[in-house]
Amino acid sequence: xxxxxxxxxxxxxxxxxxxxxxxxxxxxxxxxxxxxxxxxxxxxxxxxxxxxxxxxxxxxxxxxxxxxxxxxxxxxxxxxxxxxxxxxxxxxxxxxxxxxxxxxxxxxxxxxxxxxxxxxxxxxxxxxxxxxxxxxxxxxxxxxxxxxxxxxxxxxxxxxxxxxxxxxxxxxxxxxxxxxxxxxxxxxxxxxxxxxxxxxxxxxxxxxxxxxxxxxxxxxxxxxxxxxxxxxxxxxxxxxxxxxxxxxxxxxxxxxxxxxxxxxxxxxxxxxxxxxxxxxxxxxxxxxxxxxxxxxxxxxxxxxxxxxxxxxxxxxxxxxxxxxxxxxxxxxxxxxxxxxxxxxxxxxxxxxxxxxxxxxxxxxxxxxxxxxxxxxxxxxxxxxxxxxxxxxxxxxxxxxxxxxxxxxxxxxxxxxxxxxxxxxxxxxxxxxxxxxxx
Numbered sequence: 001x002x003x004x005x006x007x008x009x010x011x012x013x014x015x016x017x018x019x020x021x022x023x024x025x026x027x028x029x030x031x032x033x034x035x036x037x038x039x040x041x042x043x044x045x046x047x048x049x050x051x052x053x054x055x056x057x058x059x060x061x062x063x064x065x066x067x068x069x070x071x072x073x074x075x076x077x078x079x080x081x082x083x084x085x086x087x088x089x090x091x092x093x094x095x096x097x098x099x100x101x102x103x104x105x106x107x108x109x110x111x112x113x114x115x116x117x118x119x120x121x122x123x124x125x126x127x128x129x130x131x132x133x134x135x136x137x138x139x140x141x142x143x144x145x146x147x148x149x150x151x152x153x154x155x156x157x158x159x160x161x162x163x164x165x166x167x168x169x170x171x172x173x174x175x176x177x178x179x180x181x182x183x184x185x186x187x188x189x190x191x192x193x194x195x196x197x198x199x200x201x202x203x204x205x206x207x208x209x210x211x212x213x214x215x216x217x218x219x220x221x222x223x224x225x226x227x228x229x230x231x232x233x234x235x236x237x238x239x240x241x242x243x244x245x246x247x248x249x250x251x252x253x254x255x256x257x258x259x260x261x262x263x264x265x266x267x268x269x270x271x272x273x274x275x276x277x278x279x280x281x282x283x284x285x286x287x288x289x290x291x292x293x294x295x296x297x298x299x300x301x302x303x304x305x306x307x308x309x310x311x312x313x314x315x316x317x318x319x320x321x322x323x324x325x326x327x328x329x330x331x332x333x334x335x336x337x338x339x340x341x342x343x344x345x346x347x348x349x350x351x352x353x354x355x356x357x358x359x360x361x362x363x364x365x366x367x368x369x370x371x372x373x374x375x376x377x378x379x380x381x382x383x384x385x386x387x388x389x390x391x392x393x394x395x396x397x398x399x400x401x402x403x404x405x406x407x408x409x410x411x412x413x414x415x416x417x418x419x420x421x422x423x424x425x426x427x428x429x430x431x432x433x434x435x436x437x438x
Contacts, residue, residue, distance in 0.1 A: 001044045003320050006313035009035045010356050013304075017352045024351035028300030032307040045311040056306020057299055060168045062259055064298040068291045069262035070159035073247075074114050075287035076269045078124070081232035082240045083112050091132060096210030098138055099200030102146070105129050106196035109147045110189055113154035114244075118387065118394040121151045126401045136210055142199045144404045145413045146192065148395065149420065152387045153188045156181050158258065162345070162383050164294060165354035166376040168301040170362055173373075175254045180377045180434075184427035188420045195416055231283075233273045243268060301355055308359060317360050330368035334378045334434040337361050338425055341382025346389045354379070370435075378434045384421035388413050 013031045016022045022030065033053070039045030046052070077083075090104030108128065113121045125147050133143055156163050158174040163181070167174050233240070247265045251258055270280045308314045329336065340361070344353045358379050365375045387395065388410050399406055428434035 001042075002039075002312050002316040005035055005039055005044070005311075006308075006317040007320075009308070009313060010317070010360065014348070014352045014356045017349060017356070024349070024355070025296050025300045028297065028304045028351075028355060032304045035313075036307045036311055039311060048310075049307065052306045052310030053303045054306070055310065056302035056304070058302075059171050059306065060298050060302030062257075063164065063167050063174065064295045064302075066174060066259040066262060067159050067164050067298060068295050069259065069266045071291040071294060072284065072287055073262050073266045073269055074159075075290065076266065076273065076283055077114075077240060077244060078112070079228075079231045079283060079287070080236065080240055080269075080273050081234060082237065082244065083108065083124070084232065084234075085237060086111060091128070094132075096136060098136065098203035098207055098209070099197065101129070101132060101136070101138065102142055102200035102203060103193060103196045105143060106146045106150055106193050109150035110154055110192075113151045114157070118148075118151050118155070118392070122147065122394055122398045122401070126398070130401065137207060138203055139199070140402045141404060141409065141412055142196075142203065144398060144402050144409050145416060146196055146199070148387050148398065148413055149192055149195075149416055150189070152384060152417070153185050153192065153420065155387070156185055156380055156383060159262075159294075161294070162350050162354065162380055162386065164298060165301065165350055166358065166380060168298045169305055169354055169358055170372040170376045171305075172376050174258050175251065176373060177376060178251065180373065180428070180431070181380065183431050183433075184381075184424045187427055188423045191419055191423055192416070195419075236273055239272055240269070243272075297351070304355055305359065314359055314363050317363060325364070331437045333365040333368045333370050334374055335425075335436050337365060337375055337378040338381040338428070338434060341379045342385050342421060343382070345382050345386040350386065374434050377428060381421065381424040381428060381434070384417045384424055385414070388417060 009031060012035075013027055016027045016031065017024055033049070036045055036049050036052070040047045040049060086108055090101070090108060094100035094104055105125065109121060109125050112124045125143075129143060130140075132138075133140055155161060158164065158167060158178050163174075163177060166172065167177065243265065247261055250256060250261055255261075270283060274280045274283055305314075341353070344357055348357070358376075361379065362372060362375045366372065386392065389395075395406075398404075399409065425434075429436050
């Protein structure tokens with residue numbers, strides 16, 4: 001009966017998410033509560049439902065707080081215009097050279113993806129680069145491919161959506177998982193810069209190098225939004241840059257817990273850049289929306305995992321799965337999870353896969369000797385294809401602003417995404433982050 005309930009709960013959760021009957025947050029809370037209450041009433045589950053749910057919230061609270069301040073910090077840095085000089089530098093240096101513009105697009109897309117938000121990355125890169133792409137008749141398809149794939153790589157940072165879900169579900173250390181993912185991310189960014197170079201060479205051959213006047217360059221660099229201009233703090237650009245670099249370095253080195261680093265960083269960012277209390281309150285209020293959406297999902301995931309584990313459903317489901325899969329495949333479980341994560345995160349939302357499927361795969365994998373961190377990293381490798389999924393909301397913003405056809409864009413992006421996926425798997429194997437076999 002416990003195994004039946006576990007399968008029924010996972011299927012119900014995924015059905016409600018995929019059919020959009022409930023939001024991910026409401027499904028994370030309601031579905032496990034309903035199944036736990038029914039199970040308790042018929043005597044197959046413990047009756048201390050509240051205690052199990054509370055334990056789940058406690059287990060994910062630190063992660064939720066870390067994500068809150070990480071998103072706030074990078075959003076404030078975007079408000080201050082930290083990345084504007086880089087964008088404007090690329091435009092001015094590139095002038096009319098397609099190769100320089102396209103490589104610059106890739107670098108800027110990676111930088112502005114640091115806050116883990118695809119919508120923000122899309123808006124900034126489209127505002128900065130689409131005018132010059134159209135002015136020089138450059139391929140908009142190249143732009144769409146580079147922006148989405150650079151965001152794909154940077155979205156694996158601990159405050160990005162998929163990694164945050166893995167941290168919440170498997171209760172792994174965010175700094176450890178960052179160190180495990182970093183080699184693959186770095187190599188993939190280099191790979192995408194080479195892809196941009198290849199695209200740029202083709203465009204330079206097709207169009208040649210065009211020469212823009214100083215007035216045309218200034219027009220391309222100028223912002224059209226006065227409200228955004230009022231928020232920018234160019235006088236503090238070096239302070240903000242040094243602070244951001246120091247924060248990332250300390251995060252990787254594990255100097256302080258991530259939640260403490262981002263908390264201090266957010267406080268310093270507000271005090272340094274916005275001196276009036278009114279401005280500080282407005283920055284928190286304006287940027288809190290994106291942060292809260294992520295935080296409540298993490299806390300909701302805590303409830304699901306607290307009840308799923310406390311009632312014994314997780315163990316029952318894992319035991320069932322290990323009985324189905326032949327023992328000889330168990331030693332390759334890390335690779336199996338990595339391969340399953342590609343179609344899994346393409347055809348399912350991140351919420352459905354990481355909250356519904358990953359716990360089952362992880363419980364089974366631990367029976368074969370894999371750790372929670374190894375399986376969490378493995379489940380993230382398929383993210384190479386996730387942002388090409390029609391289930392990702394912000395890609396419609398990108399397609400709308402660029403005028404690209406979804407099918408053709410998916411086809412062009414997909415062929416380069418295969419390279420990212422291969423790099424992810426190879427680097428995870430070489431570094432031991434995900435052993436190919438046990």
